[in-house]
Amino acid sequence: MKPMKTVLAGVLTAFVSTGAFAGVESQDPIKLTTHDWTGQIITTTIMGEVLKKAGYNVEYVQADYIAQFAGLKTGDLHVAMEIWETTGRDAMDEAFATGKVVNMGETGMEAIEEWWYPAYMEEVCPGLPDWKALNDCAQEFSTPETEPLGRYLGGPVTWGGYDDERVEALGMDFEVVHAGTDAALFAELESAYQRKAPIVLWLYSPHWAPAKYKGSFVKFPAYTPECYNDPAWGSNPDAAYDCGKPTGPIWKVSWEGVEKKWPGAAKAIKAFTVSNADMGDMVGKVDLDGAKIEDVVAEWLKANEAEWSTWTK
Missing domain, CATH: 3.40.190.10 (Periplasmic binding protein-like II)
Incomplete structure (x- = not known):
């Protein structure tokens, strides 16, 4: 038999390790x-x-x-x-x-998630951050894969956000391309920013990126619940999501x-x-x-x- 002191020590250890003494x-x-x-x-x-x-x-x-x-x-x-x-x-x-x-x-x-572009893009699209100006400049944001449509780099598909629906509802000349991962999204931003290459993408806060990179969120029609729930609301009477994202x-x-x-x-x-x-x-x-x-x-x-x-x- 184990000495009683040893047994009690083992029981005590078990109780502490299971959190019994913490009152869980x-x-x-x-x-x-x-x-x-x-x-x-x-x-x-x-x-x-x-x-x-x-x-x-x-x-x-x-x-x-x-x-x-x-x-x-x-x-x-x-x-x-x-x-x-x-x-x-x-x-x-x-x-x-x-x-x-x-x-x-x-x-x-407090959350912000929206389309974002680097400040240097205002030189080729001076009407920014208005979304209509962005759409007028769509070709400036195109890539060989999306031309003549502009390319919007969205977050991973699993994040939601209704970007594909927004493009369709607002009649935007953009193709939504989803990044595979969060890391891929910001790696592409870093690469574009260093080269001053055209890019508009999903950015969010809280995050380090809005502080590190100089740029702005695109201004879409202001979000209301009706925009998401009632197609009759907004500029497109036949589609929901014709507005920006909520904050x-x-x-x-x-x-x-x-x-x-x-x-x-x-x-x-x-x-x-x-x-x-x-x-x-x-x-x-x-x-x-x-x-x-x-x-x-x-x-x-x-x-x-x-x-x-x-x-x-």
């Missing part, structure tokens, strides 16, 4: 989704590491941005830390309507069972907040400086312990 409600893993852009993985890792420090078992699950809602409805996935008002609103509203997915509040970040908060959402099964974790998720400035800085350290995500997150946690430590209290 269940050691079943909380499944946080990760996607294909750096900022979202950073956001999710911050939340996951805070939950781990509180004693929860956390699992990161790679999932498609829009398709993840199927898993959130069934409870196969538990938490999505970044649903952008700009591109995720329709999927989010549909999921909320089922009662199986709930809103966990704002992340503190607004980046949301946190979860399977409705999270709050029942892990109420302490749900409280922490609701309390989570990070600023656009902090996120842009962290994404830049990863994408531009080559830092590892886990190191950048650890640095943020160390610098902001007074803030995040309150999330789990």
Whole structure:
């Protein structure tokens, strides 16, 4: 038989390792989704590491941005830390309507996702940033593959955003070409910017790119919900999406069972907040400086312990 002291030490270790002393409600893993852009993985890792420090078992699950809602409805996935008002609103509203997915509040970040061009393109298309001027200059943005149509470099298809629909609804002489990955999108921007080559592409904030590169977002007709939902609204009476994208908060959402099964974790998720400035800085350290995500997150946690430590209290 093992000495009683050894047995008790083993039991104590087991309790600490399972988080029992942290007062967690269940050691079943909380499944946080990760996607294909750096900022979202950073956001999710911050939340996951805070939950781990509180004693929860956390699992990161790679999932498609829009398709993840199927898993959130069934409870196969538990938490999505970044649903952008700009591109995720329709999927989010549909999921909320089922009662199986709930809103966990704002992340503190405000989203912009829109067509963007470098400032040097105003020399060949002086009417910018107006979208009509962009359309008049479409050939200036063409490539051998799209000529005579202009080329718009969109984000990965899984991001949504209705760019193809927007081009059709506004009668734009552009072809939408989707980047395969987030990294490919910004690699092409860097290449074009260095050569002062023509380019108009999907850019978003919070991100380091709007700070690094001089340029502007294209000004489309202002977004309203009717633009997306009522074809009669706007300049094209036969088509929706004849306007720009919405702007607004980046949301946190979860399977409705999270709050029942892990109420302490749900409280922490609701309390989570990070600023656009902090996120842009962290994404830049990863994408531009080559830092590892886990190191950048650890640095943020160390610098902001007074803030995040309150999330789990």
